[in-house]
Amino acid sequence: MTLNRRTFLGASAVAAATLAAPMVRAQGKPRVVVIGGGAGGATAARYIAKDSKGDVDVTLIEPTRTYYTCFFSNLYLGGIKDIDDLGHSYGGLAAGGVNVVHDWAVGVDRDAKTVTLAGGGSLPYDKLILSPGIDFVDGAVSGWDLSAQNAMPHAYKGGSQTELLKAQLKAMPEGGTFAMVAPPNPYRCPPGPYERVSMVAHYLKANNPTAKIIVADPKPKFSKMALFQEGWNNHYAGMVDWIGEDFGGGEVSVDPATMTVTIDGEETKVDVCNVIPAMKAGRIAEIAGVTDGNWAPVNAADMSSKADPDIYVLGDASQQGDMPKSGFSANSQAKVCANAVRGALTGSKVFPAKFSNTCWSLIDANDGVKVGATYEATDEKIAKVDGFISQTGETSDVRKATYEESEGWYAGITADMFGASV
Amino acid sequence: MRSVFKYLAVASLLGLPIAGHADTGDAEAGEKVFQQCKGCHQVGAGAKHRSGPHLNGLFGRKAASLDDFRYSKSFQRAGAGGLEWHADTLDVFLENPRAMASGTRMSFRGIKNADDRANLIVYLRTFSDDPANIPEADPTAQALDHDLDPAILALKGDPEYGEYLSGECTTCHQAAGGDDGIPSITLWPEDQFVVAMHAYKTKQRNHPVMQMIAGRLGDDEIAALAAYFKDLEN
Numbered sequence: 001m002t003l004n005r006r007t008f009l010g011a012s013a014v015a016a017a018t019l020a021a022p023m024v025r026a027q028g029k030p031r032v033v034v035i036g037g038g039a040g041g042a043t044a045a046r047y048i049a050k051d052s053k054g055d056v057d058v059t060l061i062e063p064t065r066t067y068y069t070c071f072f073s074n075l076y077l078g079g080i081k082d083i084d085d086l087g088h089s090y091g092g093l094a095a096g097g098v099n100v101v102h103d104w105a106v107g108v109d110r111d112a113k114t115v116t117l118a119g120g121g122s123l124p125y126d127k128l129i130l131s132p133g134i135d136f137v138d139g140a141v142s143g144w145d146l147s148a149q150n151a152m153p154h155a156y157k158g159g160s161q162t163e164l165l166k167a168q169l170k171a172m173p174e175g176g177t178f179a180m181v182a183p184p185n186p187y188r189c190p191p192g193p194y195e196r197v198s199m200v201a202h203y204l205k206a207n208n209p210t211a212k213i214i215v216a217d218p219k220p221k222f223s224k225m226a227l228f229q230e231g232w233n234n235h236y237a238g239m240v241d242w243i244g245e246d247f248g249g250g251e252v253s254v255d256p257a258t259m260t261v262t263i264d265g266e267e268t269k270v271d272v273c274n275v276i277p278a279m280k281a282g283r284i285a286e287i288a289g290v291t292d293g294n295w296a297p298v299n300a301a302d303m304s305s306k307a308d309p310d311i312y313v314l315g316d317a318s319q320q321g322d323m324p325k326s327g328f329s330a331n332s333q334a335k336v337c338a339n340a341v342r343g344a345l346t347g348s349k350v351f352p353a354k355f356s357n358t359c360w361s362l363i364d365a366n367d368g369v370k371v372g373a374t375y376e377a378t379d380e381k382i383a384k385v386d387g388f389i390s391q392t393g394e395t396s397d398v399r400k401a402t403y404e405e406s407e408g409w410y411a412g413i414t415a416d417m418f419g420a421s422v
Numbered sequence: 423m424r425s426v427f428k429y430l431a432v433a434s435l436l437g438l439p440i441a442g443h444a445d446t447g448d449a450e451a452g453e454k455v456f457q458q459c460k461g462c463h464q465v466g467a468g469a470k471h472r473s474g475p476h477l478n479g480l481f482g483r484k485a486a487s488l489d490d491f492r493y494s495k496s497f498q499r500a501g502a503g504g505l506e507w508h509a510d511t512l513d514v515f516l517e518n519p520r521a522m523a524s525g526t527r528m529s530f531r532g533i534k535n536a537d538d539r540a541n542l543i544v545y546l547r548t549f550s551d552d553p554a555n556i557p558e559a560d561p562t563a564q565a566l567d568h569d570l571d572p573a574i575l576a577l578k579g580d581p582e583y584g585e586y587l588s589g590e591c592t593t594c595h596q597a598a599g600g601d602d603g604i605p606s607i608t609l610w611p612e613d614q615f616v617v618a619m620h621a622y623k624t625k626q627r628n629h630p631v632m633q634m635i636a637g638r639l640g641d642d643e644i645a646a647l648a649a650y651f652k653d654l655e656n
Contacts, residue, residue: 185555223556322553322562352572359557371558376565378446383563384553 029057030345033115033125035105035284037062039071040131040314040330042093042417047338049097050419055346059099059123061115062090067418068158071327072410074192075362077155077166078199079206086158092419108288110308127341130290130305131314131330132282133157134188137294140278141181142253151256152273155196156188168272169203175210176271179261181252182217183276186295188316188325190223191371193276195361198228201236202364214270215242216263218250223324224361224371230392231363281317295319300377301353302340303333312337321381322373329357331413353377360406366396368403446563447537452545455538462528465549474528480507481550481560496525508560509543516542568617575613577645584650587643590635597654608654615648 034045037060045060052058066087075081090100101123107116114122136154138145144152155165172178178200182193197213204211221244222228232240243249248264254275260267280286280294290296290305296313297306300321305311314337315330323329336353343350358372373387390402456465462474469476475491486493486501493501500523505511515522516539518532533539544562551559588597591607599608607615621627622636623644636644 185552190555190557221551221556223558320554324554324557349573357557373553373557373561374565376563378563380446381562383446384559384561385563385565386561387553387558389558 029055030126031057031124032059032127032129032341032345033123034058034060034129034131035115036131036133036282036315037064037067037090037093037100038131038133038315038330039069039327039413039417040316040334041129042067042090043331043334044129044131044312044314044338044341045098046093046096046417046419047335048342049093051338051348052342052346054097056342057099058097059101060090060093061101061103061105061117061123063102063104064159065089065102068162069327069410069414070156070158070162070188070192071413073155073158073162074196074199076162077169077196078202078362078365080199080202080362080365083163083166086162088414088418089421090418092421096419105284106287108284108311110289110311113310125310126345127310127312128288129312129314129337129341130282130285130288130296130317131334132284132317134279134281134316134325135283137278137280140183141275144181144254144256144275144277148254148256148275151259152254152275154276155274156183156192156276156279165272165274169200170207172204172208172211172271174208175212176208177268178204178211178213178272178274179268179270180213180215180274181254181261181276182215182219182222182249184218184250184278186325187276187279189359190324190326191228191359191361193217194222194224194228195363196274197240197242198231198236198361198363201232201239204239205236211239213240214261214263214268215240216249216252216261217242217244218252220245223359224369224389226392227369227390228361228363231367231369235364235367279316281313285313285317292319300380300382302350303337304340312341321375322384323355323357323375323382324359326357326359327413328359328409329355331416332356353382355382358409360402360409362403362406363399366400366403368399368401368406369394370402370406447540447542447544449541449545449548451538452541452543455533455542456545458530458533459542465546469549477546478549479551480512481509481547483507494523494526496523509547509562509564512543512546513539568621570617570620574620574641574645575616577616577641579612579642579645579647579649581646581649581653583643584646584648587639587647588650591647591651594631599654608651610648610651612645612648612652615651616644619644619647 032048034041041060045058048056049058066089068086072081072086076083076086094100104118105115106118114124116122153161153165155161180193197215201213243263251264253262254273259270261270261273281291281296285291285296290307290311290313296317297319298304298313299306303312303314305313314333316325332355340350342348355375358370360368360370362368369390371389373384375382376385462472463477464470464472465477469478471491475488484501485505486497516533519526519528519530547562553559594604595607599606619636622632625633
């Protein structure tokens with residue numbers, strides 16, 4: 001046969017198609033695909049690869065090359081951390097035996113058990129772990145949508161949005177107004193918006209002391225409320241105006257074109273507007289068909305989806321009973337899930353689920369507070385069984401020790417997620 | 423107990439994680455129990471005080487702490503004395519309200535059935551802060567009181583072997599179940615027996631003699647003893 005151009009192209013198209021749909025099954029090894037390389041996904045991928053000692057093929061799909069943690073991002077806004085302190089590469093995971101694919105997962109075929117990638121090709125799985133974090137509910141704040149996120153950043157996913165909000169904070173005119181539209185329950189990191197208020201106030205006190213902060217909140221109360229309000233009075237007297245549900249904090253609309261915020265009918269011109277809309281599970285969970293409403297219900301014992309026993313959902317995207325949506329929770333759930341997935345695939349021993357969480361928040365430099373709890377799996381949900389919270393009126397030594405503990409935790413959880421740096 | 427152990431044995435064969443003992447009730451059943459309370463108490467959206475205070479946000483609250491309700495002196499004293507409403511204090515209170523606060527206006531005999539109380543408490547819990555949103559909110563379940571490996575708990579003991587081994591126990595513990603200074607060990611639920619013996623074995627329980635005895639018993643032997651003593655009636 002003579003190769004003419006046409007047949008040559010045909011042949012290479014076949015070859016390309018073969019490449020585009022790679023048969024990655026590595027000699028009958030069970031395959032785990034993890035979508036999302038944050039506190040849930042990175043931890044699960046690392047633990048399964050590490051503990052199965054090569055007996056399970058683990059692929060992590062994560063679009064970003066450098067992961068910027070959302071936790072501690074408020075400390076960057078406050079000038080206490082550098083943005084580079086928050087960035088982590090996936091090199092340690094790759095070196096630890098995880099196949100790291102930098103791409104977007106755009107489809108899940110639950111019958112064929114494959115994940116489709118935006119870059120083409122698909123990955124087969126025996127067990128799929130979804131840890132996609134959050135997306136925002138459309139139309140949650142009147143006047144705001146994703147196209148407005150440059151004028152009015154959410155800064156509720158780590159990285160560029162956080163840096164944008166910091167730039168806007170720095171550019172505020174003297175005596176200007178920083179507005180925050182706080183989210184309704186449930187949302188990622190319950191104390192997060194209030195730690196952000198504290199850190200913004202910390203920055204402004206040093207750089208723009210006559211500036212004001214307004215918070216429009218659809219909730220009547222929030223986590224660590226007494227601690228934050230005590231701290232705002234002590235450190236930033238007169239700067240923070242929190243408008244809760246009782247005073248119309250939920251009746252909010254924004255106009256990104258004119259930089260105005262209307263709270264309970266009263267319009268205010270602002271200089272920075274941080275809109276944190278209502279949240280839902282990261283979109284791929286919805287595409288996979290494992291959500292019910294905004295979140296993905298899971299079985300508490302192993303984090304498996306109630307819709308599909310071969311899919312697990314971790315962290316913020318899951319409907320996780322009493323656990324707050326936090327990086328700590330996701331990391332804790334990931335270890336329970338990794339143990340269960342490895343057991344299902346290799347017959348290794350599966351231990352009962354134990355979960356824990358602690359949320360540290362920084363109110364001012366060296367003024368740290370925390371709330372934490374332990375959880376167990378019941379038939380219905382992950383249930384809180386015990387807990388603790390910092391007290392108002394604690395000494396500065398106690399608060400400093402709490403902050404230092406949070407720094408230790410940050411070093412610990414990021415090492416637990418990403419492995420030793422290469 | 424037997425059916426639970428069947429489940430444990432099957433679960434461990436399949437490598438399934440075993441559900442905890444964390445206490446939960448059925449909120450729907452609890453709503454029915456609440457019918458008895460409705461004459462005086464409201465709960466839920468728009469709930470107001472009636473002859474009794476509304477019950478929203480009850481969990482974690484100090485007794486008699488709502489500003490706009492006129493509490494009895496008895497409850498005011500209880501609140502000042504540190505009484506807070508949690509699942510455990512509510513359970514005691516609901517069993518016999520007058521035993522806890524004698525001068526209260528709450529003329530209610532109490533709920534004797536423990537399941538009814540548990541269901542009612544779970545129902546009322548849904549109207550207080552959710553720990554998912556307010557992590558410091560009251561717990562919704564009780565912890566397992568041990569962290570024994572489920573594989574050990576799932577071991578099926580041989581009662582005949584247990585009978586043979588029990589000779590060492592009955593030197594001190596009466597086979598007839600009497601308690602004259604040395605506790606009775608008959609008719610215990612198997613899991614409690616196993617948990618207790620392992621707690622001695624690992625020295626989490628303090629008693630030098632029991633630590634010594636349990637220390638040289640293997641997992642199968644402890645299971646056998648538990649299987650024997652659980653049915654021992656004289």
